[in-house]
Amino acid sequence: MPFDAVAALRIGASDVRSHYSSRDTILYALGLGMGSDPLDPDQIAFVYEGQRGPRVMPTLPVVLVPSNTHSLGLDMTRVLHGEQRLTLHAPLAPEGEVISDTRTHSIIDKGEGRGAIVNVETIGRRATDGAPLFTMIKSLFARGDGGCGAPPAEPLPVHRPPDRPADLDHAIATRPDQALLYRLSGDYNPLHADPAMARRAGFERPILHGLCTYGVAARAIMERLCDHDPTRIYALEARFTAPVLPGETIVTEMWRDADTVSFRCRVAGRDVIAIDNGRCVIGPAR
Missing domain, CATH: 3.10.129.10 (Hotdog Thioesterase)
Known part of the structure; x- marks a missing residue:
C-alpha cells in the first residue's frame, strides 16, 4: 500500500507517560561507554548511585519516549535514521516520569525514486508539574516513499561547520x-x-x-x-x-x-x- 503522506501528517500521540528509574539512567550511560575506566570518578558518577550519582547523560531523552515510526505507514525495510535534533529545556532527574506529545512535524517529498524525509517531533514535560524538559525532532529518510504527494514544506536547516581545521x-x-x-x-x-x-x-x-x-x-x-x-x-x-x-x-x-x-x-x-x-x-x- 502506498505511503499516505496526508494521513501521516495527522498521526500523533498525546499525553504518553514514560516512567524511568535510576537503573535505566545507569544502563544508558553504560551503553555509551561510561565506566570503562572504573577508577575515573567523573565516569563513575554516571553509573553509580552513590553520593554524586547517578548523573544523567544529556542525550537520555532519545531512549525515554516510545517511537511511533511504525504507525506512519512507511516502507520500514528502506527507512534510515537521517538526523537527530534535541533541545534540553531543563536537566532530567535520575529517575521520574515524563509526559510526551509526538506528531509528524513535516514531510519533504523528494520525488518518485528519490525518497522522502519524514520529521517526527516529540515534546517532553515533567509529570509532576508539567515543566518543559525537552524537544526532539527525528528525521527519517524513507528511501522507498518518494512521490508521496506531501504538501510543500521547508526542509529543516542543516548546520555547516566553520571552514578551518578543528580546534x-x-x-x-x-x-x-x-x-x-x-x-x-x-x-x-x-x-x-x-x-x-x-x-x-x-x-x-x-x-x-x-x-x-x-x-x-x-x-x-x-x-x-x-x-x-x-x-x-x-x-x-x-x-x-x-x-x-x-x-x-x-x-x-x-x-x-x-x-x-x-x-x-x-x-x-x-x-x-x-x-x-x-x-x-x-x-x-x-
Missing part, C-alpha cells in the same frame, strides 16, 4: 559488545545483535546504533568543553552519515565559537565520517 578533538573507544549493551535501553533492531542479519544487510558484523554514536559525541563535548557537567549541554543536532562497528574508536572533532560547538565524528583507522553537520549549544551549569 580540538576527543577520542572515545567503543567496546566490541557495546551494541549488545546499548540495545538494552530500548532499540532491539536485530541489525545491532544478529551477525546473520547484519551480513544480509551488507555489513561484516552487527553495527553500532546511530543514536549510540550520537550519545558518544555528546559525551566527548561534555568531557572536553563542559568539565564533565551534563547540565551545560542545551542542544545537540547531527546528521548520521555512516555506521560505526562496535570496538572502533570514535574521534569527535570540534570547533568552538562562543556557545556554539560545531562537531563531526570520524572513525579512527578508517576514512569515514559517521556523524556530520553537528551543532551543540553549551551554557552555564543548571
